Amino acid sequence: MALHRTWAVALFGVDGVLVEIEADVRKGGLPSLQLLGLPDSALQESKNRVRSAIVNCQENWPARCVTLALSPAAIPKAGTSYDLALACAVLAGAEQVPPHRLDGTVLFGELALDGRVRPVRGLLPAVLAAKRAGMPRAIVPTAGLAEAKLVEGIEVMGANHLSDVVAWLRETGELDREPPSVARAAEPSETLDLADVMGQPEARWALEVAAAGGHHLLLVGPPGTGKTMLARRLGGLLPDLTPQEALEVTAIHSVAGESPCDDLMTTPPFVAPHHSLSITALVGGGAGLARPGAVSRAHRGVLLLDEACELGPKRLEALRTALEEGEIRLARRDGTVRYPARFQLVLATNPCPCAPARDVDCQCPPQARRRYFGKLSGPLMDRVDLRARTRPMLAMASQLGCEPEPTEVVRKRVGDARAAALERWSAHGWQTNTEVPGPALRREFALPRQVTALLDRGLETGAITARGADRCLRVAWTLADLEGRSRPDADHVGAALEFRDRRSP
The missing domain is CATH 3.30.230.10 (Ribosomal Protein S5; domain 2)
Structure with a gap:
């Protein structure tokens, strides 16, 4: 034997x-x-x-x-x-x-x-x-x-x-120590610059705030107003991944069986699935042991759900746990697996089924508009920090004769804001404002009562939930970082509340 x-x-x-x-x-x-x-x-x-x-x-x-x-x-x-x-x-x-x-x-x-x-x-x-x-x-x-x-x-x-x-x-031969050299064809560089997007100052500002604080974003507007163009340019505003983040992201893509990796993925991934994808493709799944879905492949990057209202409630509601906890746990026949899923969600949708170029041309009855936009449920929207409208273009020329800011300029401001947040939170193990737990914002980093008066009023009237109040505080800290302030003031809190306007579009 x-x-x-x-x-x-x-x-x-x-x-x-x-x-x-x-x-x-x-x-x-x-x-x-x-x-x-x-x-x-x-x-x-x-x-x-x-x-x-x-x-x-x-x-x-x-x-x-x-x-x-x-x-x-x-x-x-x-x-x-x-x-x-x-x-x-x-x-x-x-x-x-x-x-x-x-x-x-x-x-x-x-x-x-x-x-x-x-x-x-x-x-x-x-x-x-x-x-x-x-x-x-x-x-x-x-x-x-x-x-x-x-x-x-x-x-x-x-x-x-x-x-x-x-x-x-048998010690009669040696194995390869260096990977084989593979000749690669030069890939055309895809330039996605914010300067390509005409107008939309409100949505551009919301995109900058989202990049600076790692917040989730909803873009609502008629077709052809630049919602998808703006969302696809969010990745260019984000800083490169740290070595540890790059290792996490590359490991997930290796498990997903995507193209072989010969280097760490140093740029934040951008995942934009079609709105007809299944729940399994979105959050992960499969027989035996579950494989990663779009939410995990977008870890440390951006997940764009274009035509969000067309996905249907079941697929949208499946995102709620991942948005709150930053990971997804999938139980299947052979066991339960855990995949990281800390991504920035960008939802883009039309305001109604007919989606006219101008709101005044809408032919949908009020109940149809409510039913269409109601596919984005209250619990899901409570987890989305920023909501912005895109407006129809009125002229092909740049607004007021000013050239739109390019990605490089905005990326510099985003980098400075993220550096300020990292310096403030690094001792606690957090990197961005969106990662800070609500109890820490209310206790260790509590703001004066006069600064949070609007939040208190919103809680009393039911305009926001306790989760929404915490998310408003995170956005307020991001707005302060973008202005170079050490702490938010009442104006920052008010602006954060305005970003969470719950009125139907």
Whole structure:
């Protein structure tokens, strides 16, 4: 009997658990292969892939009773990333390769029938989990070597073929240490500048405030007035991601199976799904273990829901928990996974179904307008800090002969405001005004009663909720930061209340 082990990683969302793979190769009994440890269908099929890959690499498949156990046994295992580790466990158990190099090495990769090592999803968070577990080395598909090398503090090697790994285990060959160089065609740079948007001073100011404080925004107006153009330019006003944020965002996109990453995503992501998307595509889901949806792919960036009233109440209401908590928890058959979802929501919608160029031309009866805009429920809108109208253009020339401000100028003001907020909140672990909890705003950073008098009156009359009052305070701090003030005054609080005007458009 020969009993040896290799290592892999089981992913649950962006969190990983180290999996020990034990191979027991016995002489007695009929030749067979058993796979234990709650494997899913794709992992069960790995038995055939591993057998064919080993045979086609001119290695001997042991004509014995082979048992492969994946521990912890109670955790469901899914996907094809275990193939390479299973193959090496079988070869070590059959004493065809020396096992000493397998100790402390985590293996990732799907095997083709001829032994080629194919890339897999979630390589970045898996290597991160291996590092946290104290593993010194990892072997990954060469196609994913650039992505895996984004993790510092762990030795990463790449393999194109199972025979390359076998040669490395026998100390007769070496694995790739550097990712392959890929010639890239020059991509045309897409310039999205605020100077392209004509007029709309109210909406432009709301966009600047949203960028400075990380607030959610609703844009309402007739078609063709620049709602989508403004929303798509919000990402250009946001600062680049910090190294930790970049690692979080890149890990989510790796799990989502998007284009292979050879560098960290340093710019905030911008996600703008079509309004016909499903709830699963919006918040995440799928069979077995849930995969990230649009809200998680927009983590630390912008989620634009254009034609928001066309999405329907069910999909819009699914956003409420993510907006409040900054993460989404999805329970499925094989367990519950957690994905970060701290994004800036931008809703853009027409004021009514007929959507005329001018309000006076609207043919909708009042109840139709209320029913259409009522798809944005009160609890959802209570979580949206800023609401702005876009107006029909009256002339093609710039308003008052002034050229609209470009993105660079506004981005500078946004950066200064964010720096002031970071300096104020960094000791508490917060980065932007929108992350500050309400109790902290009311106790440690409480404003004088004369400053918050309008908020008190709004609470008494039912014009705002307690959550709305907290969000008004956050917007007031952002307005003060944009003006270079150390604390908000009554005017800032009043302006924040005006941004939450609940009257129907």
